[in-house]
Amino acid sequence: MIIAIDGPAASGKGTLARRLAGHLKLPHLDTGLLYRATARALIEHGHDLADRAAAVSAARSLALTNFDETLLRGREMAEAASVVAAIPEVRAALIDMQRSFARRPGGAVLDGRDIGTVICPEADCKIFVTASDEARATRRALELRGRGEKVDYAAVVEDIRKRDERDSSRSTAPLKPATDAVMLDTTKLDVEGAFRAALAIVETVPEQQLTSQTIAST
Numbered sequence: 121m122i123i124a125i126d127g128p129a130a131s132g133k134g135t136l137a138r139r140l141a142g143h144l145k146l147p148h149l150d151t152g153l154l155y156r157a158t159a160r161a162l163i164e165h166g167h168d169l170a171d172r173a174a175a176v177s178a179a180r181s182l183a184l185t186n187f188d189e190t191l192l193r194g195r196e197m198a199e200a201a202s203v204v205a206a207i208p209e210v211r212a213a214l215i216d217m218q219r220s221f222a223r224r225p226g227g228a229v230l231d232g233r234d235i236g237t238v239i240c241p242e243a244d245c246k247i248f249v250t251a252s253d254e255a256r257a258t259r260r261a262l263e264l265r266g267r268g269e270k271v272d273y274a275a276v277v278e279d280i281r282k283r284d285e286r287d288s289s290r291s292t293a294p295l296k297p298a299t300d301a302v303m304l305d306t307t308k309l310d311v312e313g314a315f316r317a318a319l320a321i322v323e324t325v326p327e328q329q330l331t332s333q334t335i336a337s338t
């Protein structure tokens with residue numbers, strides 16, 4: 121079973137995807153880490169974020185096992201990731217890796233911006249997670265403060281709006297719901313409530329469809 125979870129910044133899609141994957145005993149890939157790791161490699165080696173050749177080379181060098189999340193989370197890398205993610209050649213360099221992950225026997229849960237639209241248009245279940253700008257900024261500010269970053273709420277609102285705008289307006293694989301995605305607004309849901317609501321959506325996938333997917337992928 122392939123589950124595609126997309127949505128804007130800090131909507132809670134990563135938290136939800138991890139939780140669903142744990143519950144369903146499926147592997148999980150947070151695809152944002154691929155763009156964050158690409159951006160970090162560029163910065164580390166002194167390249168400009170707009171250096172396409174260096175960005176593609178950094179993307180091609182990634183392996184799914186080498187992410188140090190403590191270095192990749194945070195405001196600076198989120199913004200940088202969104203800049204490199206707008207380069208079509210970078211996106212192309214990362215497609216096969218994501219599809220191979222998704223198409224492993226038994227399936228997987230992937231979260232990102234283009235999973236339901238581009239990476240896994242065949243996914244059995246697609247959920248587009250949203251929440252109000254205010255709810256998202258409050259959650260992100262809490263998270264960043266918890267990690268010791270000094271953040272101002274207004275700056276966090278500005279960050280997520282700017283990032284959503286860039287992610288939604290890029291020419292390749294923009295952030296948008298797949299036409300067959302189920303929308304899940306988590307503004308008024310806590311983590312547990314969002315998980316329960318998402319699980320109810322997953323459970324609407326017909327049993328027969330899940331069985332044929334499993335057979336096809338073994």
Ligand SMILES: Nc1ncnc2c1ncn2[C@@H]1O[C@H](COP(=O)(O)OP(=O)(O)OP(=O)(O)O)[C@@H](O)[C@H]1O
Pocket residue numbers: 127128129130131132133134135136152259260262263306309310311312314
């Ligand atoms: N329903 C919820 N209610 C309250 N807090 C939540 C909820 N879902 C997630 N959070 C918290 O909000 C923060 C952002 O969640 P998460 O990292 O899952 O979002 P995301 O959509 O994956 O963000 P990004 O795309 O920017 O990486 C985390 O600190 C998480 O614990």
Ligand SMILES: Nc1ccn([C@@H]2O[C@H](COP(=O)(O)O)[C@@H](O)[C@H]2O)c(=O)n1
Pocket residue numbers: 129130151152153155156198201202203205206231232233234235283287
């Ligand atoms: N499928 C994806 C996933 C991420 N991005 C870009 O990476 C940035 C960081 O992603 P997070 O989920 O870790 O916040 C994000 O703003 C996007 O620009 C993407 O394009 N496609």
